[in-house]
Structure formats: C-alpha cells, structure tokens
Amino acid sequence: MRRSFKEALASGEFLVTAEVVPQKGIDAGTLTPIIKDLNDVVDALSVPDNPRALMSMSACAISRLILENGGDAIMHVSCRDRNRIALQSDLLGAAFLGIRNILCINGDHVRFGDHIDAMPVYDLDSVQLLETVRSLTQGRDMAGQQLVGIPDFCVGTAANPEADPLPPQLLKFEKKVQFGIDFVQTHPVFNIDNLVPFVNQAREKGVKLIAGVRLLMAEEASSYKDGSYPGLFIPEDLLAEIEGIKVEKSVEIAAQLIKAMREKKLCDGVHISAPGYEPKIMDIIKAAGI
Numbered sequence: 001m002r003r004s005f006k007e008a009l010a011s012g013e014f015l016v017t018a019e020v021v022p023q024k025g026i027d028a029g030t031l032t033p034i035i036k037d038l039n040d041v042v043d044a045l046s047v048p049d050n051p052r053a054l055m056s057m058s059a060c061a062i063s064r065l066i067l068e069n070g071g072d073a074i075m076h077v078s079c080r081d082r083n084r085i086a087l088q089s090d091l092l093g094a095a096f097l098g099i100r101n102i103l104c105i106n107g108d109h110v111r112f113g114d115h116i117d118a119m120p121v122y123d124l125d126s127v128q129l130l131e132t133v134r135s136l137t138q139g140r141d142m143a144g145q146q147l148v149g150i151p152d153f154c155v156g157t158a159a160n161p162e163a164d165p166l167p168p169q170l171l172k173f174e175k176k177v178q179f180g181i182d183f184v185q186t187h188p189v190f191n192i193d194n195l196v197p198f199v200n201q202a203r204e205k206g207v208k209l210i211a212g213v214r215l216l217m218a219e220e221a222s223s224y225k226d227g228s229y230p231g232l233f234i235p236e237d238l239l240a241e242i243e244g245i246k247v248e249k250s251v252e253i254a255a256q257l258i259k260a261m262r263e264k265k266l267c268d269g270v271h272i273s274a275p276g277y278e279p280k281i282m283d284i285i286k287a288a289g290i
Contacts, residue, residue, distance in 0.1 A: 005044035005072040005101050006154040009183055009208050014262060015269025016290055017044045017074065017185070017210060018281045020066070022057040028065060034278045039071030041285055044101060046185065046271060049076040052230065053113025060090065063099045074156065074185070075099050080107030083123040088132060088141055095151030103156045103185055104129040108230045127172065130157060130179040156183040161194040161211075162233035163187075170197055177205045185271050187231050188214035190238055192257065195266040202268075211267035213254050215274035215284065216242045251280055255287030262290070 047059040063073035106126045110118045139150045157176045163169040202209040
C-alpha cells in the first residue's frame, strides 16, 4: 500500500503534489487517466474548490475519485460559497468518504468567475475555518455540540509569497500557523527569494512549506496581465519571455524554478499546477529530476 500524504509529510523527503481541476460537468472520462498517471509520481493530488469562482464539479467528488484510483487527495475548502453550517457538514462528509487532507482557503471573489450575480458568503475567513477544523478534530462543532465519530484531518492552508505588499500576508500566515497546521501550499512563486520569510516561519513552527509552481502558457499571457488570475503575480520580464514560446519552453522554465528552489532549500516540496495541460505535469517532474 502506498504511503499517505500525512506520512509523506513526516518522511522528511522532498514532496511533490500536483493540481487536478474539476471539470464543468460530470464526465470524468478524460480526467481519470490523468489522475491514474499522476498518482504514480506524486505524493498527493490537490483539488481546488471552484477556483477563480468558476463553477465546476465539487472538489469532494474528485477527491473521492482520486482515492478510488489509488492516490491521496488534498481537498480545498473555500469560505466563499458556504456558511459555517454547510462548511462543517461538508468537512464531516469528506471525512466519512475517506478524505483526510484539507486545505482551508478564503476563495477568489465571485467577480472573477462565471456567476457574477452569485452572493459571496464568507461567513468565516480562512483563519476561522482552520479553527473550526481543529474543533471538529477535537470532537465538537462550532456550537460546542459533541460529535458522534471524530474526523482525523491533515490540515493545510495557503499563502502568497508574491503578494505586494508582503507584510499583511506574513501577519496572516503567522495567525494561521498558531492553529497547529500541518502544511502550507503557496500560490505560484516566480521570485524564489520571496519564499525565505515564509519557510523560516514555517520551520520554526514545524510546518511543511510546499511552494507553488505553475506552467505558464503563451496564449494566456494577456490574461495574466489583466488581473483575470487573482493572486497571481508574474514579473514583467517573465511575461515578456513566455510570449510566443512553445509549451516545451514553458515546461523548462517551470523545471528550472523547481531545481533552484530545491538546491537553495527554500521549501519542503513543490505543488505543480498546469490547468488544462495536466499531462505536462509529468514532463515538468521529469525535467526537474524529481
């Protein structure tokens, strides 16, 4: 039996996770082969919760599909779409289905998505959600009621080392690590020196930091510039470099970034995303030598 993601975190080895984005619809015919291939080479597959506020199949369903195909899943839970009752209910449901790894996030605002008339909820923020998850693992809900059967979660959160200004991100990160989280998965990083304050703080608390690496595609360059990807901060020189290049060059850029992070020991692992180009994740892993 393969090791769980929690066991991988404890191993001290360099971690590799990858992102699988749920599709808009219920046909998983093209997604399942990708999941099977990636399960063989990564420690876990991370599943976003309606990323960029674009409606898609639930992260819980795809996380369960990953488990059924022999892998381990990290299910994102966003505060954007559900109140505290629904969030707790979904967390318990995920645990019942065998999903043990949870990434707590605020979620991109609905103005970035395809249902701009939707009502954003944000009953809790990501810090409060972390506190809620810990309460559930201690056997009580937010109202103090005792649970019948207690979930055992490996809990993570997000951070954005590329944010400008950076101090508010560091302050929020400090609040998050107080809740005894197990890991941090960052937004895509392009200036690796920005990882330094985050990894130092994480290691002081015994938290594993997994740095985000994104496959940048030439045809999306204009969208990177106009703010269509919230939380994605790409240097101007890199944007100029990717314009007009082929996907093989994009794979090389991502692989070189991973090599540099690993050589400088700026993270405990990497999280690779390539929305719409998931098969290229295998190429990035091979090119990076991990």
